[in-house]
Amino acid sequence: MIERVxxxxxxxxxxxxxxxxxxxxxxxxxxxxxxxxxxxxxxxxVAIAHVKKLKDSMESYPAGSEEVAKIKSEIEFLSAYVPQPLSxxxxxxxxxTFIHDNPGADFGAVMKAISPEIKGRFDGREASQIVKTLVG
Known part of the structure; x- marks a missing residue:
């Protein structure tokens, strides 16, 4: 990816x-x-962490400020280097699919298997709530 950049x-x-x-x-x-x-x-x-840092830094500035606009444009430029979010x-x-392929899988097993695949693509808190509901 560094060559592409x-x-x-x-x-x-x-x-x-x-x-x-x-x-x-x-x-x-x-x-x-x-x-x-x-x-x-x-x-x-690395790309995910960098974009996340930019998003977090936006909260430090007043809404509508020049800095926020600059950070938003940077995030927009870098979105091509970050894996696309999952719906x-x-x-x-x-x-x-994981639960179907692994009958009897508990919450921990599902999260352990799926976490690497969703990192930076789906919110972890929301993921754990959904998994609890579906495994429940």
């Missing part, structure tokens, strides 16, 4: 798209930092 940085430089360029450079630095860490994560996890229906189908 590098190519997109070049394209943004040629297009003189400063907002996109800044957002991509920050993402690339997050990838580089991750790759040199003791326990590197997957590129998808509630898709998640429920995934859980039902």
């Amino acid at each position: 590098s190519e997109d940085i070049k394209a943004a430089m040629k297009a003189k798209d400063k907002g996109r360029l800044d957002a991509l450079r920050l993402l690339k630095s997050a990838f580089i930092e991750n790759n040199t860490s003791a326990k590197p994560k997957s590129d998808a996890e 509630k229906e898709d998640f429920e189908t995934m859980v039902r």
Whole structure:
């Protein structure tokens, strides 16, 4: 993914798209930092964490401020690098399929199996509530 980001940085430089360029450079630095860490994560996890940090930082600024608009545009630029979110229906189908394929699976077994697949794509709290309902 870092190669894709590098190519997109070049394209943004040629297009003189400063907002996109800044957002991509920050993402690339997050990838580089991750790759040199003791326990590197997957590129998808790094991208998800970076976008999550941006979303969390929006709460620090007053609504409608220039900073919030800048962060929203950065999130929009980076959405192409983050796995697409799962719909509630898709998640429920995934859980039902797992339960069907593994009769007698309890809440812990379902969550353990499904959590890696939904990381960054579906809210964990909502996931646990749905699993409790379906396993119940």
